[in-house]
Amino acid sequence: MNATNRSHGALVKRLEFKDGCGPDRKLPPMRRIAHIDMDAFFASCELSQYPELRGVPMVVGGRRSDAPTVKPDGTREFARLRDYVGRGVLTTASYEARKFGVRSAMPTMTAARLAPDAIILPVNFELYRKHSRLFKEAVASVSSVIEDIGIDEVYCDVSMLEDDSETIARRLKTAVVEATSGLTCSVGLAPNKLLAKLSSEMQKPDGFTILTMEDLPGRVWPMAASKINGIGPKANERLASFGIDTIGDLAEREEPWLIEKFGRSYGAWLYRVAHGLDDRPVVTYSEPVSMSRETTFERDLHAVRDREELGTAFKALCDQVAADLARKGYVSKKIGVKLRFDDFKTVTRDVTLPSAIGDARSLRKAASSCIKRIDMVRTIRLLGIKAGTLSRPGSVEDAEDSAQLELKFE
DNA sequence: TCTGGGGTCCTAGGACCC
DNA sequence: TCTGGGGTCCTAGGACCC
Structure with a gap:
């Protein structure tokens, strides 16, 4: 991954520069960042090779022994969650499986209780990498300023494009669906990475959302604070103990109060994200650590x-x-x-x-x-x-x- | 029926040097 | 002899993300 993406420390440092007299003072007047997130990616990849599972509750995360077998009549036989034994958690659940309360990262045994009849498939990273490459190439055909943030997600700087935001979002989605022969994604388009990431989630699956700074009170502040990248279970629990549940609750707090409770670095970062501020650049290359x-x-x-x-x-x-x-x-x-x-x-x-x-x-x-x-x-x-x-x-x-x-x- | 695997970054204390 | 900081490296643990 990369050095700056999830670092609130780095973010704070850059913002301090911006407020003061540092080298990053003059930023381009209008940034437009897209966040593109594939829909139930591993499950969708599996559906493209097993189309008969379309509409059926299905999860990915089994062992090799869970691979489907071919019966004499040529049809495939799939393993069911109820027959699963052993350790492990799910990697993905199809949208049909999610209706049973099944989620990715859930212990497989827990999922088996919720949806015993769901199909389970072993993870097939080779297949996902193939589709991932096609997806990223498709995004690159729209703008080559791309930051890799995982197998199924990218940020893409589209500031230099002349089309309006809706046209760009549609172009991205069309390019991806064509390149991957049918895999859908959700797109968020906003002035920075923080808001782009939040917005791509707003109309999932297969949607797009355009967010501006004016949308902050109406559309961002009602969201749960835990939706912000960097507020995990621990921080969320701590926030909740102060009665802070939504991003709007967070935005009501003064910066000194947040710094007092959460430390200089994290407190200042919380204050800024609550106000939709984030000037991290899209980083197109990083060395592994x-x-x-x-x-x-x-x-x-x-x-x-x-x-x-x-x-x-x-x-x-x-x-x-x-x-x-x-x-x-x-x-x-x-x-x-x-x-x-x-x-x-x-x-x-x-x-x-x-x-x-x-x-x-x-x-x-x-x-x-x-x-x-x-x-x-x-x-x-x-x-x-x-x-x-x-x-x-x-x-x-x-x-x-x-x-x-x-x-x-x- | 508990809780995978591959990452990044931050913090904090101690050693050591100037 | 006593008393300091600051900087950097090393190590261990932990939060967080996909």
Whole structure:
């Protein structure tokens, strides 16, 4: 993803510049940012390959064994949620499944209680990546100033286009539906990313919404504060404890009060978003910060009794991270491990190496030194390996590290 | 029938250096 | 001998997002 997108800290810094005499003082007079969000993306991708599931409650998030089988007469047989056993959460639910109260990120077992007859499909990332590429190419045909924010979402700066906003929104939607042979999206068009993101959600699915600053009191302030990107469950709970439920409630508070309750950075940010202020640019390129792999076991493993199984998983994860680094052309200076115990408590340990590495053997060595520092008090639910502080082999940073090392050995 | 996997950014304390 | 800050790096944990 990218560095500035979800950072209220960065946002605050830039706004301070704008108020003062910093370099960002002269902004273009009229920005227009589109947020394009695919509708129930994974489910829609699956429908395009299994059209017989159209109109049927369906969820994505199963295991490979949930893949449909082909019967002798050529028709497909699908797994049902009621037959699901094991751990996991849903990745997506079709709109028909949502009518039963099923939501993405819901534990699959909970969903099975709500909609036992719903079809369950395993995640098929290859398929989604294919449609994602087509979707993004379609958006790029309208404006190439695009910020990637996930497999099914982009921001797009359309300030330089001459058409009116409604024409642009329609052009974006038509381009996407044609490029993906029928996948729909929802478009929000507004003066900044904050409002664009809020507006794309207002007429979902397959709609578009145009928002201006004048719409703030009438259309934005009635929305729940938690709709704002950056106000998660914790912050929302804290806000609710002060009687702040909507964005309008938030806008009624003075900035000093918000800063007093939520801190300098977050408080100032809350004040600004409540008033629809956000001048983050659309960032078209960003370098990755870390790469990681993790796995949740089918059953909790014991550090000693299940040593072999843990070792196998550990090696596989290191191999995967090494392969990811190699494929994308990075090396890492910071290797870390993550463990989740049966009580869901998560611990991490990491180590900064004297020089960047990328091969599986060095990765395993660094990661096992981290694991040794963890007190194995309970059985283990999840194991993860992460490579951070990335650089490209042969880059300036990489060369500097090597030079430092040589000096040490002289 | 609890709670996936891959990310980003922020905070805070301690070490260490100037 | 005592008493300071500021800056940067490292580490661990946590909030948040898709």
